[in-house]
Amino acid sequence: MEKALVVERVAQLIGVYVLSEGKVLRGIPRGKVLKKTRIYAGDYVLGKEIDDQTFAIEEVLDRKNVLVRPPIANVDRVICVMTIQKPDFDNYLLDSLLVVYDHVGCKPVIIFNKVDILDEEGRQELKRWTSIYADAGYDVFHVSAKTGEGLDKVVQLVEGEICILAGPSGVGKSSILKHLTGEELRTGEVSEKTHRGRHTTTGVKLIPFGSGSFIGDTPGFSRVEVLQFVRKRDVKNYFREFLRYECKYPDCTHLREPGCEVREALKRGEISCERYKSYLKMLKEYIEELKEICG
Ligand SMILES: Nc1nc2c(ncn2[C@@H]2O[C@H](COP(=O)(O)OP(=O)(O)O)[C@@H](O)[C@H]2O)c(=O)[nH]1
Ligand SMILES: [Mg+2]
Ligand SMILES: [Zn+2]
Helix, strand or coil: EEEEEEEEECCCEEEEEECCEEEEEEEEHHHHHHHHHHCCCCEEEEEEEEECCCCEEEECCHHHCCECCEECCCCCCEEEECCCCCCCCHHHHHHHHHHHHHHCCCEEEEEEEEEHHHHHHHHHHHHHHHHHHHHCCCEEEEECCCCCHHHHHHHCCCCCCCEEEEEECCCCCCHHHHHHHCCCCCCCCEEEECCCCCEEEEECEEEEECEEEECCCCCCCCCHHHHHHHCCCHHHHCCCHHHHHHHCCCCCCCCCCCCCCCHHHHHHCCHHHHHHHHHHHHCCCCCCCCCHHCC
């Protein structure tokens, strides 16, 4: 049997990319797959080509994760796209994305797009935020979808991976996708012809690029409620810089406990106040001491 990747999922339509040949066929579920299995974009499947347009799907391989919005399985990498200016950087949104995507096991990476339009103040801000996130333990890239600057490094990093673009609307996700793949796609919308005429349905599409990579666009969202995805007591595990410290109590929440090494690190300036403030905000907590430490 041959291995293929589901790259299009629109209503009842399934498009599969036959990995050995690099072509897209219409996938038809067969046998045991037909009844009980949901099929997502990003699913790896086994089956056979029946003719030059059709691929019979005999088996859906186990998936390592499924993202819900949009539904995509086996996401290796989430490219969090942000800007410093136009629109202004929203660090709380980025911190929320980083927590949620680390929790579901998709490696997040940070891209600051639109570096071509930054003024002097913008460049200073870019420098400041870049060191905050690099110190916290994330890969940070500076790119411009307009000039193409910096995107080659991103392509190298995600070689062979299934990626999605996440971030608020207007930061340039669709522009980056277009630069990487040459395809123009209206986010989350795939036009479908029916006997009643044209209408648009929500669909998911992964597009091949680079060497063996696939990428999907997502609609922009300006808010993520972390506690809908991650239990309150687990949020601390997804602030990477906190994991370097060993507190007196192993289950320390880094809020008010004595012997909290994370708060000591905050006082010494090893953990950024901005990141710690995001942590408190996610937990809907407040500590009096923060004013003294961070001003
Ligand atoms: N100057 C500049 N403009 C950009 C860049 N990337 C995107 N844009 C513009 O920003 C606007 C929003 O881009 P779009 O890709 O639709 O953002 P999305 O909502 O995240 O998909 C469009 O007018 C783009 O032309 C960039 O790197 N530099
Ligand atoms: Mg878009
Ligand atoms: Zn602690």
